Amino acid sequence: MGKRSLAARLKKNLFAELLATDVVPEIETLLGRQAVEDLDLEALELAVRQQVLQLAGAAVEQRLNADTSDERGSRIRCACGQEARWVGRRSKRVHSVLGPLHLERAYYHCSSCGHGFCPRDEQLGIENTSLSPALTRMVGTVGAMVSFQEGSELLTELAGVPVDAKQVERTAEALGKEIAEDERLHSEPLDTLPLPQTLYLGMDGTGIPLRAEELVGRTGKQPDGSAKTGEVKLCTIWSAESLDEEGTPIRDDGSVTYSAALESACALDTAAARSPFAQRVWREATRRRFCQAPRRVVLGDGALWIWNIADDQFSDATQIVDRYHAKQHLSDLGKALYGLTALRAAQWAERRKEELDTGRFRALLIAIRRQVTRCDAARRCLHYFQTNRERMRYPEFHAQGLCTSTGVVEAGCKVAIGTRLKRAGMHWTKQGANAIIALRCSKLSGRFQDFWERRSERRAA
Secondary structure (H helix, E strand, O other): OOHHHHHHHHHHHHHHHHHHHHHHHHHHHHHOOOOHHHOOHHHHHHHHHHHHHHHHHHHHHHHHHHOOOOOOOOEEEOOOOOEEEEEEEEEEEEEEOOEEEEEEEEEEEOOOOOOEEOHHHHHHOOOOOOEOHHHHHHHHHHHHHOOHHHHHHHHHHHHOOOOOHHHHHHHHHHHHHHHHHHHHHOOOOOOOOOOOOEEEEEEEEEEEEEOHHHOOOOEOOOOOOEOOEEEEEEEEEEOOOEEOOOOOEEOOOOOOEEEEEOOOOOOOOOOOOOOHHHHHHHHHHHHOOHHHOOEEEEEEOOOHHHHHHHHHHOOOOEEEEOHHHHHHHHHHHHHHHHOOOOHHHHHHHHHHHHHHHOOOHHHHHHHHHOOOOOOHHHHHHHHHHHHOHHHHOHHHHHHOOOOOOOHHHHHHHHHHHHHHHOOOOOOEOHHHHHHHHHHHHHHHOOOHHHHHHHHHHHHHO
């Protein structure tokens, strides 16, 4: 153990002992002399917690304010390159998990650029914010998981820290913006775990409600051709090494990671760079060492943009169209041919699904082709199956022990996106949505701690 680490532990132990000397008498006072059976334990718990936090907050505040080493002389270097002069000590109210702290810091002002600053704010991680680092982290957690109002209520109830919903929103979105930038900069391979025999990469899109000003000029599915939503593109990677009794792969616990944003998956043929989402997919694949896996599978619902990305970036990967999406096309065509509730529609579709499952693809195409003259839906369906024929070799894929379902991807659209961003009454700006999506994907993918450590290291540098 290094000297610095040992010193830090000794300081922590000493602080704990000093705090205990103040806390124990306070607890004794709260308990009083009444019998145990007469105590209201819940009220006692909350009162003791509040008292301990107040004592701890006072101790931290006193310790920080007693240190004036942030006064580095009458003049120090400003970020603009000129000199800033010392003005005096300035007070700042900081909301922390211990309660409000009133901190005194050395304040410098630069007459050249007009900028004033306190060096200690950057050291403590409270620059341009009124929240302490620990409280910022808590706010980020609730902002990723529940609505801003619910997050505010949870912080008050569970942590005893009042933070209004608007502050939760601002802090969570600012943190999410940092995470989004961090994700673009850090795509180092995660080589701490063994590489699975097979890795699956799935892509999909899901709409979220946007504010009216974000939708100006967009075409959509509304009767008048307008749009009410923007499409989030999601990339997810997972492994499924074990099989159930029927030989269907079972997703490995903890293997799923997500990366998503409101961004385009298309790029002009003349463009030098890949589309923003294609770049995101490549970063995620790099992190997960997708291209190094012995077997690589790309799964999608048949959308052209998915296979364009797969062909461009993973040309040697096996491509599979989700079996359930393929079957849904057959069900829809049966209804178009014979009526929504007609028994014959279901019977026709079931025969086609059996042909699909058993690999009788030629018979399937012949059956669909016979209906082309009856309706335009049959023509579109025929094109869909002809285009994706090589991606629908389900008996062969099953024999190889491969997933033929995008259930993990669709679940990701619900868990990573829908559960948080598609609730009643929500309408997002693109910037706000992308911030919360980045924050939520980081949390669900188990990467938030790595981000937080990098963030702390940058602030300490």
